[in-house]
Amino acid sequence: MKKWILIIVGIILIGIIGIGIKINSDLDEIVEALNSEHSLKEPNLIILSDSISPNQKHKYYEYQFDKGGLGYSRIFWSVIKNRKNENDLGKGLIPEGYKIIGWNEKNELILREWNPTAELKTVSKLKNGTIINGIKINKAE
Numbered sequence: 001m002k003k004w005i006l007i008i009v010g011i012i013l014i015g016i017i018g019i020g021i022k023i024n025s026d027l028d029e030i031v032e033a034l035n036s037e038h039s040l041k042e043p044n045l046i047i048l049s050d051s052i053s054p055n056q057k058h059k060y061y062e063y064q065f066d067k068g069g070l071g072y073s074r075i076f077w078s079v080i081k082n083r084k085n086e087n088d089l090g091k092g093l094i095p096e097g098y099k100i101i102g103w104n105e106k107n108e109l110i111l112r113e114w115n116p117t118a119e120l121k122t123v124s125k126l127k128n129g130t131i132i133n134g135i136k137i138n139k140a141e
Contacts, residue, residue: 038078038088040061041087044065044067047063048063049062051102054103054105056082057082058079059082060077060079062077063078075099076093077094077100079132079135092133095126099111099114101140106136107135108135108138109132109135113139
């Protein structure tokens with residue numbers, strides 16, 4: 001009798017573990033779908049400008065999204081490695097409240113504080129020397 005109870009409990013536990021793994025993988029897919037918006041493969045992405053670093057290792061993008069009948073999104077800036085298979089702009093997304101001005105001769109990004117609307121209440125405070133996706137940041141005054 002104890003043997004059958006252990007077998008049934010074992011089967012139930014295996015089922016519960018299987019269901020947990022399935023739920024976890026479904027949640028990962030949902031998170032990936034939500035984060036995929038900031039990708040060079042996004043069909044509604046509109047690249048406004050881009051620039052390669054002086055050493056050709058990184059590239060920044062200025063972009064926004066076409067929201068159809070709703071118009072366009074706010075403008076975003078991101079810096080990523082300059083490789084053909086690199087598409088994830090979310091990795092190097094510049095915090096709200098700043099925009100990229102360009103590169104300096106040391107392959108560092110130059111940022112300027114930027115608040116296009118009065119609605120932006122949470123502005124990150126970046127310091128000179130902050131690293132974003134492997135690139136050193138300098139703030140323009």
